[in-house]
Amino acid sequence: MFSGFLDKYSEKDDVFFAAVSDEMEGGFTDKALWTKASANANGDEKLINSLYIKYRVSRLKRKSEDESQQKEKEEAQKLRLKQKEEADLYKQKRGAEKILVLKEVTKEVKKVFKVMVCLMFLVGIVLFTFGFTDQDLNSVPSDYSGYGLILFVISGIALAPLIQLIRAKDVHQERENLNALFLGFCIILIVITPVSFLMLESAMVSFPLLMLFVYILRKAISYNIAFEYVLKHNLI
Numbered sequence: 271m272f273s274g275f276l277d278k279y280s281e282k283d284d285v286f287f288a289a290v291s292d293e294m295e296g297g298f299t300d301k302a303l304w305t306k307a308s309a310n311a312n313g314d315e316k317l318i319n320s321l322y323i324k325y326r327v328s329r330l331k332r333k334s335e336d337e338s339q340q341k342e343k344e345e346a347q348k349l350r351l352k353q354k355e356e357a358d359l360y361k362q363k364r365g366a367e368k369i370l371v372l373k374e375v376t377k378e379v380k381k382v383f384k385v386m387v388c389l390m391f392l393v394g395i396v397l398f399t400f401g402f403t404d405q406d407l408n409s410v411p412s413d414y415s416g417y418g419l420i421l422f423v424i425s426g427i428a429l430a431p432l433i434q435l436i437r438a439k440d441v442h443q444e445r446e447n448l449n450a451l452f453l454g455f456c457i458i459l460i461v462i463t464p465v466s467f468l469m470l471e472s473a474m475v476s477f478p479l480l481m482l483f484v485y486i487l488r489k490a491i492s493y494n495i496a497f498e499y500v501l502k503h504n505l506i
Contacts (some may be wrong), residue, residue, distance in 0.1 A: 335415030365505040375493040442498040452490035459483040
């Protein structure tokens, strides 16, 4: 019977047997477990002592396991909280970076679009005027007045979303007007760049226009990526 009892325990449990031995030598006895051992021993004093040791070791072992599990749960909980804090911190940092991108891009492209609209307006007026006043000069073809009129009209069309962008108070309205300007100017540059190259037979004008197209496209992509991020994480 006792060999079967001992087979259930390993060398790792020696510490519990030692603890029970120290308790008994010190005069401590778990009354509830001693009563249980007495009830199951049928009056056999030796068996009472053996059963009590068995019950007490089992209880100490179970208590140790429960404490270990509780400690593991607490450590796991601390780890989850730490990971959550790090994730929240990263989210806040990334959110702050994306919001900064939105502000910088918006501020920058507002200036660029203002300059572009003003330049198109002025160049349109100049070409339109030259087309009528200097038609006899070979250096300025008369059809330049048509090009000037086109630029003048385009600048007028672009002026409406630009004004709305400047006056926008809501980020969604601001995005809508910005994207309208991004799309509009990209289309304009896609058309004007090859036309200018064919007309002038030189990359002196078309190359800067191509660089301007790349610039606007990059700003449009970075702006919308940042906006989608802050929108997804409810940062605006």
